Amino acid sequence: MKKVLTIAGSDCSGGAGIQADLKTITAHKCYGMSVITALTAQNTTGVYGIEACSVDFVKNQMDCVFTDIFPDAIKIGMVASIEIIEAISEKLKEYKPKNIVVDPVMVATSGSKLLNDDAINMLLNELIPLSTVITPNLFEAEILCGFKIKTTEDMVKAARKIAENYDGHILIKGGHLEDNANDLLFSKGTIHWFEGERIINSNTHGTGCTLSSAIASNLALGHNIEESIRNSKEYITGALRANLDIGKGSGPLNHCYKIV
């Protein structure tokens, strides 16, 4: 069985973060492991508290995983603080795993900040360079490229700009576009669109976490980057279409739609 590690924050309501990742990894028939960077008290209506893990404890978790069950792929989501980013980067350099998907999580679907402003540079300079693929949404891509993104043409410009300082794959997600949900993959100068019909479903809590852990699972299973994204886009579309409607706010996805 392929092994997939998620390094992310916990969402006690189960829709995003570690919990969404482990559900996704399991639905891909991979073995899931977790290094928790922070606890969040959140639900479908918002984030009500964050407790970051100590740096030593993040390192301790990473040592436990890497010295025993070495992962075939890793997804990195909420990293919380400068010190935790440094710790994760140090351990990745030590253990040198392959297939690292970095979802540069900055803000929750509900609008709450999940990363300190001063940590964004550290994310850019330390963690992103170690990754195979990054998966910013439109707002995160705006921060990484430095200008506003409104159209699919702007997405291409943003990817080109980000690629000036990063030679991995860049997936800019179009989940927040108005007319469609097309995602753009910019890979070593080539452009590939993954077209997605916009599904009318306001329950989108955890879409980004789900997509990035699906990509990590597909990479672990041996698919190349394009196949991994195509399969993951199909997975997320199915989970949105399955139309789970729970909670009082933007509810979570339905991960059971594929499980027997």
Ligand SMILES: Nc1ncnc2c1ncn2[C@@H]1O[C@H](COP(=O)(O)OP(=O)(O)OP(=O)(O)O)[C@@H](O)[C@H]1O
């Ligand atoms: N309404 C929708 N219809 C179809 N696909 C969608 C919809 N919303 C999001 N997606 C897809 O879900 C994936 C995640 O994209 P999105 O832009 O929502 O990420 P995100 O903002 O990082 O997620 P999160 O809300 O968890 O932070 C992308 O493949 C995107 O195209």
Ligand SMILES: Cc1ncc(CO)c(N)n1
């Ligand atoms: C823990 C966590 N990670 C990521 C997101 C992004 O949706 C969230 N809401 N919570």
